[in-house]
Amino acid sequence: MSASATVVSGGRPRGLWRGRLFVAGLVLSLAVGFATLGALLVDVLKKGVPFLDRALLLNPPSSNPDIAGARPAILATLYIGLLLIAFTVPLGVGTAIYLEEYANRERWYNRLLEINIQNLAAVPSIVYGILGLAFIVRGLGVGRTVLAGAMILTLLVLPTIIIAAREAIRAVPDSIRQGAYALGATKLQVVARQVLPAAIPGIATGSILALSRAIGETAPLIVIGALTYVSFNPTLLGPFTALPIQIYQWTRLPDEDFKLLAAAGIIVLLAMLLSLNALAIWLRNRYQKKW
Amino acid sequence: MPDTETELVRIGGVSREDPAGRARNLPPPEQRETVFDVRDLTVSYSGVPALKNVSLQVHRNLVTAFIGPSGCGKSTFIRCFNRMNDLIPGAAMEGTILYHDEDLYGRQVDAVEVRKRIGMVFQKPNPFPKSIYDNVAFGPRVLGLTDGLDDRVERALRQAALWDEVGGRLKEGALSLSGGQQQRLCIARCLAVEPDVILMDEPASALDPISTTHIEDLMHELKRDYTIVIVTHNMQQAARVADVTAFFSVEVAADGRRTGVLVEYDATPKIFTNPEDKRTEDYVTGRFG
Numbered sequence: 001m002s003a004s005a006t007v008v009s010g011g012r013p014r015g016l017w018r019g020r021l022f023v024a025g026l027v028l029s030l031a032v033g034f035a036t037l038g039a040l041l042v043d044v045l046k047k048g049v050p051f052l053d054r055a056l057l058l059n060p061p062s063s064n065p066d067i068a069g070a071r072p073a074i075l076a077t078l079y080i081g082l083l084l085i086a087f088t089v090p091l092g093v094g095t096a097i098y099l100e101e102y103a104n105r106e107r108w109y110n111r112l113l114e115i116n117i118q119n120l121a122a123v124p125s126i127v128y129g130i131l132g133l134a135f136i137v138r139g140l141g142v143g144r145t146v147l148a149g150a151m152i153l154t155l156l157v158l159p160t161i162i163i164a165a166r167e168a169i170r171a172v173p174d175s176i177r178q179g180a181y182a183l184g185a186t187k188l189q190v191v192a193r194q195v196l197p198a199a200i201p202g203i204a205t206g207s208i209l210a211l212s213r214a215i216g217e218t219a220p221l222i223v224i225g226a227l228t229y230v231s232f233n234p235t236l237l238g239p240f241t242a243l244p245i246q247i248y249q250w251t252r253l254p255d256e257d258f259k260l261l262a263a264a265g266i267i268v269l270l271a272m273l274l275s276l277n278a279l280a281i282w283l284r285n286r287y288q289k290k291w
Numbered sequence: 292m293p294d295t296e297t298e299l300v301r302i303g304g305v306s307r308e309d310p311a312g313r314a315r316n317l318p319p320p321e322q323r324e325t326v327f328d329v330r331d332l333t334v335s336y337s338g339v340p341a342l343k344n345v346s347l348q349v350h351r352n353l354v355t356a357f358i359g360p361s362g363c364g365k366s367t368f369i370r371c372f373n374r375m376n377d378l379i380p381g382a383a384m385e386g387t388i389l390y391h392d393e394d395l396y397g398r399q400v401d402a403v404e405v406r407k408r409i410g411m412v413f414q415k416p417n418p419f420p421k422s423i424y425d426n427v428a429f430g431p432r433v434l435g436l437t438d439g440l441d442d443r444v445e446r447a448l449r450q451a452a453l454w455d456e457v458g459g460r461l462k463e464g465a466l467s468l469s470g471g472q473q474q475r476l477c478i479a480r481c482l483a484v485e486p487d488v489i490l491m492d493e494p495a496s497a498l499d500p501i502s503t504t505h506i507e508d509l510m511h512e513l514k515r516d517y518t519i520v521i522v523t524h525n526m527q528q529a530a531r532v533a534d535v536t537a538f539f540s541v542e543v544a545a546d547g548r549r550t551g552v553l554v555e556y557d558a559t560p561k562i563f564t565n566p567e568d569k570r571t572e573d574y575v576t577g578r579f580g
Binding site: 104106173175176178179180181182183184185186189193194197198 | 373375378380403404406407408410411413415417418419420421429430433434477480481484
């Protein structure tokens, strides 16, 4: 008894150091990303917090950094966010339902559609900006407006939302559809009353993550000329600037105080994005299904 | 060998001296009402036949079992009765199934209408990710039977012998139930629309022995009001629950293609104790399969 115990506990453990080295490597890669993010956050907070006041949220931009604010930019970003939800969710979910539940994959045009959507998701955002300038701002005559900005960002995130919604719909097991069909439900009833409700948490999570990406987007909006100095509240069909662009603008000004104001703007933008992501996580946990 | 004989008599539930056995309780064939009349049915997937030239009749208020080895087409066959095969791309059917003398696959027949009358319970319990109540109420709701819905739900759960266990927590999620309870919930869901026939595709194969007993007892109860067709790979189960049994087998062609065929169809005790066909005998005595 004691002999075998000695055998187990004695000697040098094999591969101990290699195992530790491996874990150390993992921790190191984690640390690189985490430290960079942490340094950025600390820097932004240190610079921005003193300027994070009511003036920033409520005042229009000004040449005096002490009273300058980002109200028009914050409002425009909020409007664009709401319009984005209104545009992308029905279009994206509708497309996803068609592709998953109705499209016959044997047909060449449906396959072409699928490949196209996947490719569109990988197109750089600046390209959407140029497309939007040509076809939405000028072609459709929407002008350099909040509406045009929302429409361009819709094009940008639609592929992502379609892909997320398709994943969510595909994750609904076929046995659920079969069970509903076997009770005499029509195809519409199966899709509307079983598949879609079961897929909603996944669709919501994917949509919110796509939306938060769009809200941080700058390039396509610069292309359509959102880089204007706007000191009044934006309207749907009026000129606008968005929060990321306002931040960019401030960093280009010579006065050092504007750089600190930009840091405060970043905090506001981060807060908006983080609350969107938190909502996505909450939705996922709240409605998570196990089959 | 004597052991096999004893086993046979036990699973058949009849003695050797009385091969008719439980068939005594069966009405003679001419008095039975025919629900399904299958004539020369062949089902193919993408042009490859899975089941060939099947003809048989299913009678009212009896439990009819389809048994046979894997790949014999028994699940394919049962899915023809409520046109679930329509949903599989590439599935094609030749021959006729008459349902109360009406062609089930007739041009003016809507598959959705068929499934209202012919319910189905699947191999793996598949409750909807909703509350217990909403699971049972789904069928009545899609069919517009919403008057007295609470009573209908309760009646279905009682019939499925589940009310005593879940009656007090109808609002809870169905996925929190045990596997056996989930399967009885699926049966209740099916009963809530008051179908004419209940098809069961290996309803107990994913369940433990106690849950299986529950389901089998339920079938004995339900056959008073319903016509039940069950697919099972469990011969003892067929012997316990079925009044009549059809044995399917696989024919392997020279090119290696496997096609299901109906070998023998008779009263259950006859199939298990005194089958006509050598293949049936080999299968029920465990020499094949």
